[in-house]
Amino acid sequence: MRFAFSDEQDQLRRALRRALDDAGGVAAARRAMASEVGHDAALWRVLGRDLGLAGLLAPEALGGAGLGWVEVVAVMEELGAVVAAVPFFATVALAGAALQVAADDAQRRALWPTLARGDATATVAYLAPGADPGADVVGAAARAVDGGHLLSGTLRAVVDGATADLVLVAATDAAGDVALYAVAGDAAGLTRRRVSTMDQTRALAELTLDDVRVAATARLAAGGRDVVARVLDLARIALAAEQLGGAQRCLDLAVDYAKVRHQFGRPIGSFQAVQHACADMFVAVESARSAAYHAGWAADQDLPALAEVAAATSAFCGDAFFRVAGDTIQVHGGIGFTWEHDAHLYFKRARASRALLGAPASQRERVAHHLGLGVEATATAMATAPGT
Amino acid sequence: MDLRFSADDEAFRAEVRGWLDTQLAGEFRHLRGQGGPGHEHEHLDGRRAWERVLGAAGWIGLGWPRAAGGQGASLLRQVIFHEEYARARGPGRLGHIGEHLLGPTVAAFGTDAQRARVLPPIARGEALWCQGYSEPGAGSDLAGVQTRAELVGRQWRITGQKIWTSHAHIADACFVLCRTDPASSRHQGLSYLLVPMRQAGVTVRPIQQLTGTSEFCEVFFDDARTDADQVVGEIGGGWRVAMATLTFERGASTLGQQIGFAAELDAIIAAARARGADRDAVIRQRLADAWIGLQVMRWNALRMLAHGERGELPREALMTKLSWATWHRTLGELAMDVLGPDAEVTDGAPYQLTTLQQTFLFSRADTIYAGSNEIQKNIIATRALGLPRGA
Numbered sequence: 057m058r059f060a061f062s063d064e065q066d067q068l069r070r071a072l073r074r075a076l077d078d079a080g081g082v083a084a085a086r087r088a089m090a091s092e093v094g095h096d097a098a099l100w101r102v103l104g105r106d107l108g109l110a111g112l113l114a115p116e117a118l119g120g121a122g123l124g125w126v127e128v129v130a131v132m133e134e135l136g137a138v139v140a141a142v143p144f145f146a147t148v149a150l151a152g153a154a155l156q157v158a159a160d161d162a163q164r165r166a167l168w169p170t171l172a173r174g175d176a177t178a179t180v181a182y183l184a185p186g187a188d189p190g191a192d193v194v195g196a197a198a199r200a201v202d203g204g205h206l207l208s209g210t211l212r213a214v215v216d217g218a219t220a221d222l223v224l225v226a227a228t229d230a231a232g233d234v235a236l237y238a239v240a241g242d243a244a245g246l247t248r249r250r251v252s253t254m255d256q257t258r259a260l261a262e263l264t265l266d267d268v269r270v271a272a273t274a275r276l277a278a279g280g281r282d283v284v285a286r287v288l289d290l291a292r293i294a295l296a297a298e299q300l301g302g303a304q305r306c307l308d309l310a311v312d313y314a315k316v317r318h319q320f321g322r323p324i325g326s327f328q329a330v331q332h333a334c335a336d337m338f339v340a341v342e343s344a345r346s347a348a349y350h351a352g353w354a355a356d357q358d359l360p361a362l363a364e365v366a367a368a369t370s371a372f373c374g375d376a377f378f379r380v381a382g383d384t385i386q387v388h389g390g391i392g393f394t395w396e397h398d399a400h401l402y403f404k405r406a407r408a409s410r411a412l413l414g415a416p417a418s419q420r421e422r423v424a425h426h427l428g429l430g431v432e433a434t435a436t437a438m439a440t441a442p443g444t
Numbered sequence: 445m446d447l448r449f450s451a452d453d454e455a456f457r458a459e460v461r462g463w464l465d466t467q468l469a470g471e472f473r474h475l476r477g478q479g480g481p482g483h484e485h486e487h488l489d490g491r492r493a494w495e496r497v498l499g500a501a502g503w504i505g506l507g508w509p510r511a512a513g514g515q516g517a518s519l520l521r522q523v524i525f526h527e528e529y530a531r532a533r534g535p536g537r538l539g540h541i542g543e544h545l546l547g548p549t550v551a552a553f554g555t556d557a558q559r560a561r562v563l564p565p566i567a568r569g570e571a572l573w574c575q576g577y578s579e580p581g582a583g584s585d586l587a588g589v590q591t592r593a594e595l596v597g598r599q600w601r602i603t604g605q606k607i608w609t610s611h612a613h614i615a616d617a618c619f620v621l622c623r624t625d626p627a628s629s630r631h632q633g634l635s636y637l638l639v640p641m642r643q644a645g646v647t648v649r650p651i652q653q654l655t656g657t658s659e660f661c662e663v664f665f666d667d668a669r670t671d672a673d674q675v676v677g678e679i680g681g682g683w684r685v686a687m688a689t690l691t692f693e694r695g696a697s698t699l700g701q702q703i704g705f706a707a708e709l710d711a712i713i714a715a716a717r718a719r720g721a722d723r724d725a726v727i728r729q730r731l732a733d734a735w736i737g738l739q740v741m742r743w744n745a746l747r748m749l750a751h752g753e754r755g756e757l758p759r760e761a762l763m764t765k766l767s768w769a770t771w772h773r774t775l776g777e778l779a780m781d782v783l784g785p786d787a788e789v790t791d792g793a794p795y796q797l798t799t800l801q802q803t804f805l806f807s808r809a810d811t812i813y814a815g816s817n818e819i820q821k822n823i824i825a826t827r828a829l830g831l832p833r834g835a
C-alpha cells in the first residue's frame with residue numbers, strides 16, 4: 057500500500073510550484089482578474105507548453121504525457137494554492153475527461169493533439185438555465201439533420217467559455233440521449249458572453265447556441281448513457297483537489313498570522329478560541345487531502361464506485377474549503393476583510409467552486425440515493441445512478 | 445499511489461476471517477455482538493473464556509515486538525485483524541486494555557523481567573488489566589495526580605484514589621500513575637506502578653453511568669502494596685511512560701474501527717428506510733453526511749497506515765481521536781432523530797436500552813475519555829500547527 061505520490065509526481069509538482077512562484081503566485085491571479093480574457097495566457101503558455109500540463113492526460117501517441125488523474129490531482133492542488141487563473145481545469149480536467157471517456161479513437165485523434173500541444177484551449181458546457189449542476193444533465197437540444205446535428209439552447213457557468221477554442225456541448229437529442237458535441241469556439245450561431253462574477257479568478261461565460269451546425273462525427277458518445285455524468289464526476293475530483301490546495305494555503309495563512317499578531321500582550325494563536333478554530337481547520341484540510349488523493353487514485357482505477365467516491369469527495373472538499381476560507385478571514389480580523397489581503401480571493405473561490413459542479417447538498421443527495429434512501433421520493437430528481 | 449492491500453495481507457485477512465467464522469459458529473456463537481460499549485457487563489464468564497481462546501490461537505499481542513513475545517505484525521495487519529473482528533461481530537474485548545495499552549508500554553519501557561512476567565499472561569488471554577490514571581482532581585490535567593506511593597523495604601505502599609477506572613471491578617491488576625516523590629509537583633516525581641487489584645488495600649466501587657450500567661469504577665488505595673520491581677520505566681519518570689500509553693490508546697487500535705462503525709450506520713440506514721424517515725430530506729442529508737464522514741475516516745486511516753508502514757505515524761494522525769469521537773457522537777444523535785417518537789422506548793424495564801439507544805448514550809463518552817475533544821484540539825494546535833501554548 058502506498059498513499060503518496062511517486063518521485064516523478066513530486067518532481068512535476070515542484071516544477072509547477074516553481075513556475076507559479078516565478079509568475080508571482082497569487083499576484084498572477086490578481087493580474088488575470090483585471091484582464092479582458094479573465095485568465096493568464098502568458099502563464100498558461102509556460103505551464104501548458106513548457107511544463108507539458110496541457111497534454112497531461114492525452115495519450116503519448118497523440119502528443120501528450122499519458123499521465124492520469126493522480127497527476128491531475130497534484131496539479132490542481134498546486135494551482136488551487138495560488139488561486140491560479142489558467143485554463144487547466146477547463147482544458148485538461150473537463151475537456152480531457154470528455155475526450156478520455158466519451159470520444160472514440162478518431163475523435164481523439166482529431167481533437168486532442170492541438171489541445172495537448174497547448175495550441176488551443178477547450179471546455180465543457182452542460183448547465184441549462186434553471187438546472188441544478190449536481191442533477192441530471194439536460195444541456196442544450198440536439199437535432200439530427202442530414203450529415204450532422206443542429207444544437208440550440210443556452211448554457212451557463214461555462215468555465216473559460218468565452219475564450220475556449222473548442223467547446224464540448226452537452227445536449228439531449230430527440231430520443232432523450234445526452235451526449236457531448238464538439239463545437240468550435242467561433243462556430244456560426246454560437247454567441248458567447250463572459251459573465252461578471254463575484255469570484256474573479258475563474259472566468260465563466262454564458263453560451264447561446266442558435267442552430268449551431270456540427271458534423272455527424274462531432275457527436276462524442278463512446279462511453280454510453282451516463283458518459284456526461286462520468287465526465288462531471290472526474291472533473292469534481294479535480295476540483296476537489298483544487299479546493300484542497302486552497303484550503304491548505306488558507307490554513308497556512310491563518311496559522312502564520314496567529315503566531316505573529318499580538319493582542320492583549322500575547323500572540324492571538326495562544327488564545328484557545330483561535331487555537332481550536334485552527335485545529336478544526338487542520339482536521340478539515342487533512343481529511344480533504346485524504347479524500348482528494350484517494351479519489352485521484354480511484355479515478356485512475358476506474359472503480360465501479362467512482363460515482364459515490366466523486367460525490368462524497370466533492371461534498372466534503374466543497375464544504376471544507378468554504379469553511380476554512382471563512383475562518384481564515386475571521387482569524388485575520390480587519391485585515392482579512394480588505395481587498396489587499398488574499399483571504400477574500402480564496403473565500404470567493406471557495407464559494408464559487410462549491411456550486412460549480414453541484415453543491416455539497418446535491419452531492420449528498422446522490423450519496424443518499426446510492427444508500428437506497430428516499431429512492432421513491434426522489435427517483436426523478438437523482439443525478440446519476442451509481443456504478444456507472 | 446496504490447491503496448490496495450497486498451496479496452499477503454489479503455491472505456492474512458482471509459485467515460483471520462476464516463478463524464473467526466469458525467470459532468464464532470460454535471460454542472461462542474451466542475457471544476457475537478455482545479459486550480460492546482454500553483454492554484460491558486454482559487456475558488462476563490463467556491467473554492473471559494473467549495479471551496483464552498483468542499490467546500491460545502496467538503491473536504493477542506499481534507503487534508507486540510517479537511522480542512517481547514509478540515508477532516511483530518505490521519500496523520496494517522493489526523488493523524486487518526481489528527476490521528475482521530468487527531466484521532465478525534466478535535465479543536467486546538475484556539483484554540483490550542492489557543493488550544493494547546499496557547502491552548506495548550511494557551514492551552517499550554519494561555525490564556526483561558517485567559516483560560517476562562507481565563506479557564505472557566496477557567497474551568494467553570488470562571490477565572485482565574485496568575488503567576489507573578484519572579483522579580477526582582486530575583482528569584484532563586493528568587499531571588495533577590495526587591495518589592502517593594512510598595517505597596518501604598521491598599514494597600511500594602500506595603494511598604490515594606482513582607476514578608473512572610474502566611473494568612476495575614473485573615481486572616486482576618492496574619497500572620497506576622502515582623506520585624513517588626512527595627516533594628514533587630506536576631510532571632516530575634511520578635511513577636508508573638503495576639499493582640495487583642485483589643488485595644486488602646484496594647477497594648473498588650462501581651459507578652453507575654448514564655447508560656444505567658457500570659463499566660467504570662472508583663478505586664481506593666489504602667496502603668495497598670506492590671513489589672519494588674513493579675515500576676515501569678524510571679522511578680520519577682512515569683510521565684513519559686504514561687504518555688506513551690496514551691499514544692498507543694489513541695493510535696493503532698483505533699485505525700481499524702470503521703468496519704464496526706459501518707455496521708452501526710447500516711443499522712440506522714435500515715431503520716430510516718423501514719420507518720420512512722428517509723422521506724425527510726434533512727434526515728437524508730444527515731445520513732449521507734455520516735456515510736461521507738465514514739468514508740473520509742477510512743481514507744484518513746489508509747493514509748496514516750500507509751505512512752505508518754514506513755515508520756512513525758505522521759502528525760496528521762493527531763486528528764484521529766477527534767475525528768472518530770465527533771463522528772460517532774453525531775451518529776448517535778442521528779440514530780435517535782431517525783427513530784422519531786420511538787427513540788424513547790426501551791427494550792424493557794428497568795432500563796434495558798436498545799442498541800441504538802446505547803450508541804446514542806455511550807457515544808457521549810467518546811468525546812471525553814482518552815483525551816477530550818478540547819484536549820485533542822489543544823494538542824493539534826500546539827503540536828501539529830506549532831501555535832504558542834495558552835497562558
Ligand SMILES: Cc1cc2nc3c(=O)[nH]c(=O)nc-3n(C[C@H](O)[C@H](O)[C@H](O)COP(=O)(O)OP(=O)(O)OC[C@H]3O[C@@H](n4cnc5c(N)ncnc54)[C@H](O)[C@@H]3O)c2cc1C
Nearest residue numbers: 575576577578583584585608609610809812813814816818
Ligand atoms: C467511559 C469512560 C471511561 C473511562 N475510563 C478510564 C480509565 O479506564 N482510566 C482512567 O484513568 N480514566 C478513564 N476515564 C477518565 C477520562 O480519561 C477523563 O474523564 C478525561 O480525561 C476527562 O477528565 P475529567 O473527567 O476530569 O474532566 P475535566 O478534565 O474536568 O474536563 C471537563 C471539561 O473541561 C474541558 N477541559 C479541561 N481542560 C481543558 C483545557 N485545558 N482546555 C479546554 N478544555 C478543557 C474538558 O474538555 C471537558 O469538556 C474514563 C472516562 C469515561 C467517560
